[in-house]
Amino acid sequence: MVITPVHYIIAPLIAAFAIPLLTKIHKDAARVVPGIVLFYNVIVSFVLMKHIREHGMISEVLAGWQAPWGINLVVTPFTGYLASMVSILGFIIWLYGFRFKRTLKGGEIKFYEILQMMMIAGSIGIIITGDIFNLFVFIEIVGISAFSLTAFYRSRDGAEAGFKYLLIGGFASAFLLLGIIIIYTQTGSLNMAQIAERMPDVPQQMKIIALIFFLVALGIEAEMFPLNGWAPDAYSQAPTPTSATFAAVVSVAGVYALIRVVYTMFDVEGVNNYLMIMGFVSMLIAEIAAISQKNLKRMLAYSSMGQIGLVLIAFGIGSKLAVFGALFLMLNHGVIKSLLFMTGSYFIYNTEDKKIKSLNGIYKKLPFVSFLFGLGALALIGFPPFSGFWSKFYILMSAADEKYIFLIIGILLVTVIELTYYLRVVGRIFFAKEEGEPASHKPSVNAIIAMSSLALFIIVIGVYPDLIMPHIQSAAEALLDKSNYIQQILSLN
Amino acid sequence: MEIIAIILLILLVGSFLTYFVDSFNKKWTGTTAFLIVLITAGIFFTKIKSGYQFNFQLAGLDLQWGLTDYSYYFVYIILGLSVLALLYSIKYMEGKARLGYFYGSFILTVLGMLGVVISQDFVSLFFFWEIMTWASFLLVIYNAYYKIKTKGIKYMIFSAVGAYAMFTAIVFIHVHYDTLLISEAIAKGAFNFEQYIYIPIFLLLGFGIKAAVMPFHVWAPPAYAKSPMSFTTIFSGAMSKMGVFGIGLVFTSFYLSSNPENFFWVRTILGWMGGITAVMGTIYALIQTDAKKLLAYSSVAQLGYIIVGLSTGTQLGVMAALYLAVIHAVFKGALFMVAGAVEKQAGTTDMTQISGLIRKMPYTFVVALVSIIALAGVPPLGGFVGKWLLYEALITESNNYILVVVVFFSSTAAFMYSYRFLFGLFLGQEEKETEHVKEAPATMIIPMIILAIIATVAGAYPGLIFEPAAKAMQAIGFQDVTWQMSSLTNVWGDTTDLFLIAMLIFAVFIISFVFLTLKGLKKTRYVGTKDISTSGELPKEWENLTFQLDFFKPFERAAAPLYKMDMNKIWKDLGKNLEAFFGFFRKIYTGNGQTYALYIVIFLVVLLLFRDVLFS
């Protein structure tokens, strides 16, 4: 069987429908099948990445219609890189959550697993689709799964967070649709490559208005200030693997969509500055809000928003080095923030409330988990020898190349804020006097494997970044080479 | 594999190894750490000679590691002191919790420091600098149970600001001079204040914060005092010297590559910052009641001298700074070990609670005495040499007459806290509370004694330190550095013959010791410290004979204006205000979904209204 990009989407869809049936056969099917599917996605990623390294990019056409008319899935080094990252992280998150809440009833766990899988599949769909309307559809798939998962726990304020998310998400879909309408009226196409090709002929005002709708709609997905009011609530109320997925998968897809639209479809001046400024503002506000959080997951959520802000800054700078740094940071942030959510989840699990102040001395109870959390915190701040260092390094380096001195100073000052609250938590975990009884919930084996593999990645890449850098490099090149993208898609097949 | 990479790998693996040894057997953790660093030091000093270089590529960057005489000079401090501190640490840390954590971070810190000095490109420098910073942060908060929020974090925030300032400078060196190699940057004049002035300023900020220079010194005293003493030995002795290392590099290259007369203000500002640091450190040291805090402030003051020395940019001044760097590491290392020994044996270093330990801890006292004499700069011990060089450099070469008085004031006032330290811990009334105190174990005494011996020998033969220091200076661009084995000469030709002085003092000491002390010792009997005369009246049982509180109150009163300017409070207020400000901004997230929706619409409208401004 030849593996093609559509397997990314077909496999989870089939599985999603099959799981309710399979649970009738064996009650653990709901847990295992998503794992198999996600692992299959990992395999797909590797095969496709190998293929595009050898033969160049893939553009798969669905239902036999040719590129501009039909729906197509595109795997360039750029989208391939992101899709691989998302599927690998998705698999690891599944592994972590494999024995997640064994106390849950079978029906609930079934929905959880299906929604989780659909969210990851939808994110991959966002990344690999070459069609702007399919982008919309996939965003909605991710959205609906995400809303439901946010409200997954009846006992928490999940419904409230879910409703807010849904409300904001509704705006996002409305504006996205408006943007699509405008683009469609002006270019008569929904294919991104063709839109990009025809974009120069579009009247300037129309172009800008369409762009603004896209920026707002996708900015919501990419957690850009001031459109990110939903994010802290959703992150903090969702089940932890879902929070990790939000950080590692959904936000990546959101940023991808924004960047794809801005970089490939439009050719408007000033949008880079917009990204840079809004990225910086997002980062600043998010970190400022994070510093006095009392709830661990909420703090991590704000931190995620801050990191996404940094990614947007880097995309705003727009040089090759900056894009490289941004892609590297997206990877790092996915990995590290997943690790932090995973470890943080065990803290929360053992403290009954999600408050930071009840983490005092939890090191005694959960030494390994605490160790990993500390490692993740240091890595996220950007300390060497962890992977986070390199991404921040390249982003700042690229900012320096463009001589944005105040931007650099600003980013670094914000990093100081970030460092303050992370290290306060680390200090609490390791050094404050412990309270309460010994741990009742030790991490399970699968969770340890998942977390350790992330930690290992952080250290190995931190010490020897060359392992991953060529891939990111080619991804960055692929993103920036717009004409090649257009030409390839329109001429392929 | 390159030998230097192997060394760093040994330390890295050793760090984890120690961590895991701890989970098997707590007794061996300290020994393992000690052996690892000892082996590293052994390999380093035998296999790597100055001039060694190793080029490689990582992450698309050309990196270079290597050793010049200058960096080798600092390696002596780092590895030498680390080995001694770890030997000391074995017993000092015995019985404490989280040993694996402690030693693991300790070795990582050593790795970081070693990395900093072997880095010959800025990326590695920053890389290791950060490792050093966070590893030491973990050690700083090791003891700070309830004060994490204020004490430990303060260190980290300052360090991070410093490191990031440095980083900013580095990226701009890359942009403006298209190089990441330190040597190339120097050759291209990157450290000059002429062209891109923010580069050297940011670099100096980064290094200066690590060296606890004036307005940024507030992190140092609590950090030094709160860390475990075996680590503070390294922290104050070696790690603060990393700042000196950097400032020396930046400054000398700046002075030597340009006409110093044009940059009078640069040297003046830096010199005065060092001078004020020295004064502030000293006057705050002498009002402390905790011996550790006293030493911590004293470290700040001593680093001020070093900065003053570097700021002169003259041969004698830089020599003074380099010499002081070593001798400060030696005597302050010993003193922190003394404080640690007292803490370990007596349970506290609060001088209002313990006193009169001299008869219980005689060896520790001797070490303390020798180190304090060296610290006070009284001949014939090593400290005097540093003071001499510094004054002579300021008077004869740098013509900075008021600054020299400031430095002198600081160093005279240092007599006060020197005495306070000895008196507070070892002299004075023998209280009941300290009756159980015993001498520290041998593995703690030995490293202290080694350091005390070095401090003593350096007094008579400072040439032993001058030799590598001179080489180091030549490595950073000074030409024909002259030095003598045991005498000091300034540019006016005035000499001080240290060997002669030491011999004279030694001879007089022997004679008077034999004829006075030995006799006295034989013929007298010891009576307790309660048996004293108070103007003819015998003190009553209940009478308080301990004088430890407000020891220098008269001086405090006299120097009251100096105590008014409290940097600590200024920074604290700044922090508080910032957090309040942040708290205000946080309110943007009102929690009401409708408000968020409103934000979106408003944002959309604003974008639509200003679309012509934003996009084109």
Added chain:
Amino acid sequence: MEGIFIKILGAFLTAILAFVVGMLYGGLRRKVIARAQNRVGPPIHQNFLDLMKLQAKRTNIAHGFMGHMAPVWIIIAAMTVLMFIPILHGNLWFENLTMKGDLIFLLYMMVFGSLGMALGAGQSGNPNSAMGVSRGLAQLVGFEIPFFLALIALMIQFNTTSIAVLMDHQEATGRWIIVDNPFAFIAALLASLGMFRYAPFDIVGAPAELASGPRSEFGGKYLGTMMTGGAVFAFIKLVMYVDLFLGGAGNNNLEGLAGTALGLVELLVKTFLLYMIPVFIGLVTPRFRTEQAIQFFWKWPTFFGILAIVWALYKNGTIG
């Protein structure tokens, strides 16, 4: 060989001279004070008698090792400083090690003794001693500042840090430094008041208040040794001032013993006159509290010290 012999003999001569003169000056001071207070007063050689009495006493109890060491530190400091101070200019017998150490060394060496004694005093556990030390150290910080300023003024005016070279200079020009830089002299003189610890700066050992301050717990031989040390130090300080500001002594053209004798007479006259200044000031002034003393030294003497530096720079041609 002969050189070494002369050196050793010279060292002994110096020591004896310093001892005798210092003790006699101490006696003189007592006499002068007594006369001023309309008493007969002790004989001038009273200090020798006191010393003999003390040396004859047997010490029975001790307060620990540092107590035993205290006189040793004082002797070390006194002997060392003495060896590095030129007594008579250009005289082989009194040359000692004068070319081998400079002013900064002397400055630091001079506090060696007091610090050592302070340690001994500290171990006794007597709060009065500790209080005396605390005051003494604080006062030290006070008067060292103007003194150091004066020294710097001399150093930069004559481009040397060596006391011997300064003497050479005064002989060569025939002009005393008091003329060349009067402000330095004033600053140093005011500082010397604190250095001698006579009134108004005698709070360190304030007899009625602190017993005798740091010395409270010493007696017998040790106290005697300390007295000797104190006397020698008084002589040292006087000689140093004479060397620095008053042209030193022994700048005559006579050869051999006559020259030495004349030089010694000159030295005695100059030091005596100088010594009478703090003594007389002490006669007519009450006692400063420590902080008052410190503030005093940081005001006018420091002002004169700075003036001295400005003057030196002006004379030197660096400014003006």
Added chain:
Amino acid sequence: MTEFQILFEQHKDLITIAVYGTSIALIVIGLYAVLMKKHLIKIVIGLSIMDAGIHLLFVAIGYISGGTAPIFSRGNENAGARMVDPVPQALVLTAIVIGFAITALALSLIIRLYKHHHTANIDQLNSLKW
């Protein structure tokens, strides 16, 4: 031509304006409801109205006056020129389905919220903030 078509041809501009105006009015009404109404159900209704407006707009844009249904059939191969653009209709169908799903989800969340908080006023649902 039917009577209706004739009528349509006569008032083409009017009808175009009416359609576009209706769609924009729907969007604005929806926005108003979402932003100003406090009741959760009303907000969801507003969201639906806004969606409906957008869908209407989309369909209206794709419409060619007097066009035929976008179906190729035998003997009518050249119909492409007079066809209504099929893409917006297809898209709107999808979007309606999605909107339906979202509305359903929203309503179920509202039920949950009401059970939990005993209120449907959005101002009182801010236990998660800052």
